[in-house]
Amino acid sequence: MKQKPKILIVDDDVDLVKVMKGTLESKPYDVIVAYNGKEGLEKAKKEKPDLIMLDIMMPVMDGFSFAEQFAKDPSIAKIPVLALTSFSDSLGQPFTFEVSEYLRKPLKPKDLIAKVEEHLKRKGL
């Protein structure tokens, strides 16, 4: 049987993670969770996920720093990243790094699944 796609969620909001995890596991996908950027970077290197959901505003290491460090490591740099931005963050702050797509919170479960599928398909999974 084909292996389930592996998705890493990097977000500090426990409730949001619970919902996203539940949503994505229902597909079914393999879901790994990290609650800050530093942890996320370590898990990304170790687990080599197929896709990363990245929150921008986080303690310890925010999404910006995560993406910067992430892009420097060739072993993981090619993994698609879906950045999650808060309601007002997306206005006025030009992001300076490349990610696959920006998704604005709140994200409905159906939309979340659709976006993840779209990006995984692009990768050929």
Next chain:
Amino acid sequence: MSGRLEPGIRKPLKKMNNVISREQSATEHTPEERALLFRLGVYIKIRWLIVLMVVFATLFASLVFNIDFPTLPVYIICAIIASYNLIFVRQARRLEADKVGQVIERAQASANIQIVLDLLMLTALMHFAGGIENPFISFYLAHTIAASILLPQRRAYALATLVLLAITLLVLLEYYGVIPHVNLQGFVLETRYKDSSRVIGVLVALATLVYGCTYVVTAVSGELRRRQQEMVKLMDQLLDKRNKELEQASKEVVKLEEERRHFARFLGVVAHDLQSPLVATQSLISYILDGFTGTITDGQRDLLERGIRRIDGLLTLITDLLDIPRIETGQITREMREISFIEVVKRSLEGMDNLAQQKGITLKVELPENLPKINGASRRLQQVVTNLVSNAINYTNEGMVLVRVTDSDNDVRFEVIDSGIGVLPGDLPRLFNDFFRGSNAGSKGTGLGLSISKRIVEAHGGKIWVESPDPETKKGSKFAFTLPKKPAAMHQ
């Protein structure tokens, strides 16, 4: 929270940190030094003139007037004066190149040497040219005057005394026959240098003149020097004051910038912390709505959807409220880039078709084919366009909403014309005020959309206005704004 929230912060004005100073390099001396060097230069030039005059006078006396006296010593003395003058010319040039601060001392030492040398030469000259009989004995006055210009007051008086001593010594030595007297034969009486009353008379007259000249010259040049010093002091004080003011101003700029940054960070944290729980709550509710926790009844769905809508309203209010200080602290100016306004409008209109269709009205869009790029903050302008168009659709129940962009000489104009409920005449003046909602607008919106749009447009140097009913169609309303093609200086 990220420290990168404010990427476009201007560096504190660099120029203000460059404190003004009176540039002083090796070749640029203080006014006092310049004055002394100038006087010394004049003194040296006058010496050339005197040498020439003495040579000519001697030639004239011996050849034209046939006055008989040994001319060779006179020419030798002139040669000596000329040669040391050459040395002093070169020395003066070296002084010009000297470092600031050392010039005064060296120039004054040189002046002392020159003055004493001149006195010696003049006395020798006088001796060989007939002593007291020579009317050129009054040249001692010229020497005194020139020296008094160069010397400080006390030294000038000392020099005057020295001059008189030299003359007296010369005259007395000749009078008593200690040194031989040179007769100017054919010019004056042979015995005049032995006429005691005449000798005393000339000496007293010379003494009076020498001291008188010293007084006048030192008084005038001393006064000049004092004024110059006062001027320099005043200039220094002014410069000091200016520098202190500049330093203060640049410190304040840095402080203000720091405060602004701090405030922006604070707002970012507030926005995030207020919105995060709401966003999470919405996600949790959506999770239930989308059936992940099992089927729900229509009644439950209705209540949950109402909950989501209320949270939506609150999120919008928070965003709007936090937007106002961001705009007012000059965020927009930092976001401005060269942008295509057409692209901004197209992006804003995405999804508006659906909204119009749901309400059963047509959305018509008229965009020019070419529009020059303008300087603007695209996300902010998108916010304005979205706000105006969605308002038009929301408040129009039948007919049409027309979106039009036109190009004129100085600005780009955006218009939304609808056939909706319009604005009541009494509401028109207050429509762009914070929290104002039209009396016929129901309870939709935060009452901040238009006031934020106004802030954004004005930050671009443009104007925003409403006409209701629309003057062309005589119904509904027209909302319009302009954006200047050339960026205005600064609008914050």
